[in-house]
Amino acid sequence: MAESKNGEHGQKIAYEKIAEMGSGLVIAKVSADSIREQDINARIMKNEMQRQLTDNIKKRGQLESLPFCALTHDGERVEIISGHHRIRSGKDAGLKDFFVILDVSGLNRSNIVAKQIAHNAISGFDDQSMLKELAKLMDDVDDMIESYAGKEILEVPDSEIDKLLSPTLTFDWKNIVFAFLPHQIEDVNALVEAIQKFAPDYVGVADVEAYKPFMEALAKYQEFANVKNVGAAIHAMTKTTLQQIDDSGYNDTEEWVQLTSIFGGSAIPKEKAERIKEAVEKMVEDGLVPKKRRWQALEVLADCYMAGE
Structure with missing residues (x-):
């Protein structure tokens, strides 16, 4: 038997009465959207315990004990008196409806608070x-x-x-958040606000247009280096980049330009590369260019060409 009351803003809050218990109590089926938590609840639960409760409900597909709720005296809300954590985990587990013990006698705010305190306090203890x-x-x-x-x-x-x-890691680790967003200040501010609770060690923001190329590069590098773990692939890519920077002899006292802006690309045919590599190695051996700044071989060749040698 379905019954309904006029709720806030004129909407209907419906519950399906399953059984009459007497004394103003019924067993009812209530939609998740119709159940409201109390603004203040003295009973707390650790996060890991809450997650375990959610997992238990997912496995079962339903709550294993009935929460106690009340239809307020004005008939506008179904409020939880006892069972906040069960219903919260149930919602997280994807439940759309809850079977509850529902007090339909018309409790006022004082009545609800009294029962809330009583249910929390009179819970006994374990031997x-x-x-x-x-x-x-x-x-x-x-x-x-x-x-x-x-x-x-x-x-x-x-x-x-x-x-x-509680599986634990036996090595040091850092929490890094890296997101790709449109370049709009409100998006960046929203991101920072949303992730503050995770207290990351580093937060990075990039243009959303760079997301797809980044993921493609990561996937190709995993295949190229035969690395399955994403973290290991990023680590290997980072080491490669740092090695390239070190080999170039980079320092922050000079302004640097990418060679691709001069040559239009960073790759050449293999047979040409072997010949150029041989010439560069000879320049290093002869002391014309330092080992850590091999790009200076281009400078030597440019000077020779411009001098007509």
Whole structure:
């Protein structure tokens, strides 16, 4: 049986009554869009626990316990009293509807807050020794992870439980964010604001037109160097670039120009390259050009040509 009330801005908030419980309580099916969290909720949950809850719901495809909600006295909202984290994880898991215990008696704000505090406070506590006995009955790693019991309950060595519940990296790493955006200041500001919570060590922004060529270059380099890992490919490309800069003898006291702006390209036929390489190596051996600035061979040739030699 579907019932509805006029909501804020005239929209309909509908719920489907599944069963009557009496005393103003029903079991109802409510759409995710119709459920509103409280602005203040004293019960907190660690991020990793919230993620585990989301994974559990994804696996099941539904909540395994019913949240307690209320239809406000004006009939405009369905508000969560108990079950904020379950519903939040359910939404993250892609659930479109929730089965809830719904109080339709018309609670006011004071009534809702009182019940919210009561549900958070009257939750009992776990007997740790009994939890350990229960944990011994689990013989599947996935069940251990789903239980989120913790290593002190599961009595698994720290090194093992860390691998199961919270995989860690044994090397130093840096968090880098690099995005390709149109050159508009509002986009850049929005990007910086959006990623501040991740506290990256470096933030880079490039023209959106450079995204496709960059990805094509990365894919080709992975194939060329037979590197499957993207991070390893970027590392190898970076080393190659730094080596080229070092070989050129670059320093920031002079203004530099890319050779492609002179020759129109950076590649020549192999047989021509071998001949030029041989000449450059001889210039290095004769001391005409330094090993780290081989491009000066072009300068020598230019001077000779311009002098008519």
